[in-house]
Amino acid sequence: MSSIFKAYDVRGVYPDELNEQNTVQISRALARYFGRGAMIVIGHDARLSSPSLYKAVKKSLTVKGHLSHVIDAGLMTTPMLYFLVNDLKADGGIMVTASHNPKEYNGLKIVKKGARPISGMQVESIMKKYKHV
Numbered sequence: 001m002s003s004i005f006k007a008y009d010v011r012g013v014y015p016d017e018l019n020e021q022n023t024v025q026i027s028r029a030l031a032r033y034f035g036r037g038a039m040i041v042i043g044h045d046a047r048l049s050s051p052s053l054y055k056a057v058k059k060s061l062t063v064k065g066h067l068s069h070v071i072d073a074g075l076m077t078t079p080m081l082y083f084l085v086n087d088l089k090a091d092g093g094i095m096v097t098a099s100h101n102p103k104e105y106n107g108l109k110i111v112k113k114g115a116r117p118i119s120g121m122q123v124e125s126i127m128k129k130y131k132h133v
Contacts (some may be wrong), residue, residue, distance in 0.1 A: 004107075005120035011098050011107030015051040018106055026123060027060030027094070027132040028088040034091050035095040041088065043081040044096035045101065049106045054098045061094075062117070082115040089113075 004012040010026060012018035034040060040061060044054035061070050068124045073084055078095050085093040098105035110118040118126075 002089050002124060005124035007119055009109045010120045010123055014106040020052060023053050023056040026061045026127060029127040031061050032130045033102045033126045038091035039069040039072040041073055041081055041084045041090050041093040043076040047106055050096045053106055057094055057096060064119060071112060078109055085111055085115045112128050
């Protein structure tokens with residue numbers, strides 16, 4: 001799974017490298033990183049695999065004992081997610097997207113307060129810290 005943690009995001013070929021199972025693991029680790037009660041904005045792009053990965057993120061963040069406030073923003077662009085994180089003064093955001101990559105890819109762009117990016121390598125460290133790798 002470590003091959004999906006890139007310099008700027010988490011990204012891989014769906015479903016071989018990035019899928020619902022490892023998206024759940026990543027999202028659970030992020031829930032612990034952001035902390036109970038954190039406000040997180042989540043969104044997704046129009047890729048065919050995005051709604052399914054989005055549901056995995058949402059389910060993982062709203063499981064009892066994890067985050068208490070998830071803003072379900074739905075279909076949107078990445079800049080729109082960044083705007084919402086800032087405008088709502090959210091603790092972070094997760095965008096399901098592989099950006100400019102070919103259609104067989106998907107990924108997660110993760111930001112913290114102020115829409116400051118969290119790199120894929122930082123996400124991998126978060127996963128190790130919370131024992132999800």
